[in-house]
Amino acid sequence: MSAQQLSRRLRGLAFGGDYNPEQWDAAVWKEDDELMRRARVNLATVGVFSWALLEPEEGRYDFTWLDAHLDRLHANGVAVDLATPTASPPPWFSLAHPDALPVTAEGVRLTHGSRDTYCLAAPAYRAAARRLAAALAERYGDHPAVALWHVHNEYATLCWCDHVAAAFRTWLRARHGSLDALNEAWGTAFWSQRYGSWEQVLPPRATQWHRNPGQSLDFHRFWSDEVLGAYREQRDAIRARSDRPVTTNLMLPGYQNLDLWAFGGEVDLVAIDHYPVAPGLDAAADTAFGADRARSFGGGRPWLLMEQGTSTVYDGDRVLGKEPGETLRHSLGHIARGSEGALFFQWRQSPAGAEQWHSAMVPHAGPGSRVFREVEQTGAAVARLGELAGSTVTAHAAVLHDSDAW
Numbered sequence: 478m479s480a481q482q483l484s485r486r487l488r489g490l491a492f493g494g495d496y497n498p499e500q501w502d503a504a505v506w507k508e509d510d511e512l513m514r515r516a517r518v519n520l521a522t523v524g525v526f527s528w529a530l531l532e533p534e535e536g537r538y539d540f541t542w543l544d545a546h547l548d549r550l551h552a553n554g555v556a557v558d559l560a561t562p563t564a565s566p567p568p569w570f571s572l573a574h575p576d577a578l579p580v581t582a583e584g585v586r587l588t589h590g591s592r593d594t595y596c597l598a599a600p601a602y603r604a605a606a607r608r609l610a611a612a613l614a615e616r617y618g619d620h621p622a623v624a625l626w627h628v629h630n631e632y633a634t635l636c637w638c639d640h641v642a643a644a645f646r647t648w649l650r651a652r653h654g655s656l657d658a659l660n661e662a663w664g665t666a667f668w669s670q671r672y673g674s675w676e677q678v679l680p681p682r683a684t685q686w687h688r689n690p691g692q693s694l695d696f697h698r699f700w701s702d703e704v705l706g707a708y709r710e711q712r713d714a715i716r717a718r719s720d721r722p723v724t725t726n727l728m729l730p731g732y733q734n735l736d737l738w739a740f741g742g743e744v745d746l747v748a749i750d751h752y753p754v755a756p757g758l759d760a761a762a763d764t765a766f767g768a769d770r771a772r773s774f775g776g777g778r779p780w781l782l783m784e785q786g787t788s789t790v791y792d793g794d795r796v797l798g799k800e801p802g803e804t805l806r807h808s809l810g811h812i813a814r815g816s817e818g819a820l821f822f823q824w825r826q827s828p829a830g831a832e833q834w835h836s837a838m839v840p841h842a843g844p845g846s847r848v849f850r851e852v853e854q855t856g857a858a859v860a861r862l863g864e865l866a867g868s869t870v871t872a873h874a875a876v877l878h879d880s881d882a883w
Contacts, residue, residue: 479722479724479745479746480746480778480779480780480781480817480866480867481867482624482721482722483624483625483722483746483781483817484817484866484867486556486624487519487520487556487624487818487866488863489519489859489860489862489863489864489866490812490817490818490819490859490860490862490863490865490866491519491520491781491817491818491819491820491859492516492517492518492519492520492818492819492820492855492856492859492860493513493518493519493520493521493522493555493820493821493824494518494521494522494784494820494821494822494823494824494837494838495521495522495523495525495784495820495821495822495823495824496509496521496522496523496550496823496824496825497523497525497526497527497823497824497825497827498523498546499527499530499542500825500827500828501825501828505825506546506549509824509825509839510549510553512839512844512849513553513555513824514553514554515844515853516838516849516852516853516856517853517856517857517859517860518555518824518838518856519554519555519556520555520556520557520558520624520625520818520820521550521555521556521557521558521824522557522558522560522627522783522820523543523546523547523550523557523558523559523560524543524559524560524561524562524613524627525560525562525564525565525627525630526562526564526565526592526630527543527560527562528562528563528565528566528567528570528609529565529567529568529569530542530543531543531562531609531613532567532609532612533567533569534569535569535570535573535605536608538612540616543617547559547617547620547622547623548622550622551620551621551622555622556622556623556624556625557620557622557623557624557625558624558625558626558627558783558820559613559617559620559623559625559626559627560626560627560628560629560630561606561609561610561613561626561627561628561629561711561715562609562630563595563605563606563609563610563628563629563630563711564592564593564595564629564630564631564632565592565593565594565630566589566594566595566602566605568589570602570605571588571589571594572589573601574599574601574602574605576596576599576601576638576639576640577595577596577599577601577602577640578594578595578596579593579594579595579596579634579635579636579638580596580636580637580638580641581637581683582637582680582681582682582683583682583683584637584682584683586638591831593634595634596634596636596638596640596641597632597633597634597636597703597704597707598636598638598640598641598643598644598703599638599640600640603707603710606629606707606710606711607710607711607714610628610710610711610714610715611714611715611717611718613715614626614714614715614717614718614719615718617719618715618718618719618720618721619719623719623721624721625721625722625723625724625746626712626715626719626721626722626723626724627724627725627726627748627783628708628711628712628715628723628724628725629707629708629711629725630725630726631726631727631728631732631733631750632704632707632708632725632727632733632735633700633704633707633733633734633735635700635734637680637681637682641680642678642679642680644699644703645678645679645680645696645699646675646676646678648699648702648703649675649678649695649699650675652695652698656672656673656674656675659672659678660672662691662695663689663691663692663695664689664691665689668689670689680696681693681696694881697734698736698881700734701734701735701736701739701880704734704735705735705736705739705740705743708725708740708743709743712743712744722745722746723744723745724744724745724746724747724748724781724783725740725744725748726748726749726750726783726784727740727747727748727749727750727771727774728749728750729751729767730878730880730883736880737774737880738773738774738880739880740774741773741774741775741776742775744775746775746779746780746781746817747771747772747774747775747778747780747781748780748781748782748783749767749771749774749780749781749782749783749784750783750784750785750822751763751764751767751768751771751782751784751785751811752784752785752786752790752791753767753790753807754790754791754792754793755790755792755797756790756797756798756799756800756803757800760790760799760803760807761806761807761810764807764810764811765810765814768782768810768811768813768814768815768816769814769872769876770876770878771814771815771816772814772815772870773878777815777869777870777872778815778869779815779816779817779866779867779868779869780815780816780817781816781817781818781820782808782811782812782816782818782819782820783820784820784821784822785807785808785811785819785820785821785822786799786821786822786835786836787799787804787821787836787837787838787840787848787851787852788804788836788840788848788851789835789836796834801847801851802851804848804851804852804855805851805854805855805858807819808855808858808859809858809862812859812862812865813870814870815868815869815870817866817867818859819855819859821837821838821852822835822837823835823837823838824837824838824839825837825838825839826839826840826841836848838852839852
């Protein structure tokens with residue numbers, strides 16, 4: 478039903494991407510309004526990395542700047558996919574709650590200075606995330622600009638801290654029932670690993686040689702369930718205050734430690750980010766398979782391409798250019814396989830920061846560039862395909878994927 482809600486709201490397929498107006502000034506916002514009209518943008522993802530602005534200090538929220546941008550986008554005919562910015566806690570949070578910073582398998586506690594500097598199992602983090610989601614939904618649950626809610630961003634950073642250890646033990650008790658059953662399942666008679674109390678059981682941290690494979694498998698199962706629990710908390714806080722559909726952006730199985738099919742049953746609309754690792758024919762094959770896999774997360778229902786790149790792909794440490802026309806081909810490839818549109822990260826290329834060179838709909842070269850001309854061409858094509866909204870795809874072949882086996 479949520480795909481239909483979105484397509485009815487947009488009167489067709491979605492086209493647009495992440496929009497971070499806080500990086501710019503009023504002159505650029507004015508140009509953005511004009512360029513979005515030219516590109517046929519009708520949906521913008523807002524607020525993904527805005528925690529520091531929305532909550533400048535603990536418990537004090539500032540929504541005035543976001544009010545203005547949602548009103549501006551709505552006035553210009555652009556609907557909003559409003560995000561909870563919980564993937565990037567602000568510096569004050571890390572200073573106030575150092576135990577909520579992630580710990581590596583080697584026991585190194587990471588410091589603030591990037592995104593994803595949080596432990597998902599830390600009580601302080603979970604409480605802050607719930608509060609922020611509730612505050613956003615209280616403020617914007619009925620805002621006319623909001624068409625979709627976007628929880629978090631690309632779950633989820635792994636952690637091996639003591640909070641995780643405690644949560645892992647709780648999960649293991651529920652799964653195995655007794656310590657004897659756990660020892661049997663993990664085969665701890667081998668290498669003298671038998672556990673005599675629950676307090677002895679830890680996450681699979683760095684050790685001398687091979688980890689116990691049963692322990693590692695259960696840890697990955699546990700973490701996927703922990704992530705899903707964190708998502709549900711924010712989703713339910715939003716649902717209590719808004720009737721708009723709620724989703725999150727899923728990534729490739731190799732990037733996220735998630736059972737993506739389990740997630741597909743919990744989101745109102747399956748949404749994915751997809752970045753091929755090579756240009757040309759390899760990218761075309763990757764796009765096709767990734768789109769079909771995304772469709773399967775929701776049991777064949779329409780889904781949404783939440784992020785893609787306009788003009789680059791990533792091959793390890795290299796950034797490679799897409800061939801002319803690939804923005805259109807990739808976008809239509811996803812739509813042909815069930816996507817309710819084509820969105821990008823991001824609308825305008827960042828003036829600074831770690832992803833300054835991540836491709837965007839409006840590149841550093843501006844609207845006079847080949848990239849923006851291709852964006853305009855793609856937006857026009859997507860607008861012409863509005864009748865496809867809500868349609869389904871019949872597949873004639875299948876690939877069996879088992880998350881536990883993988």
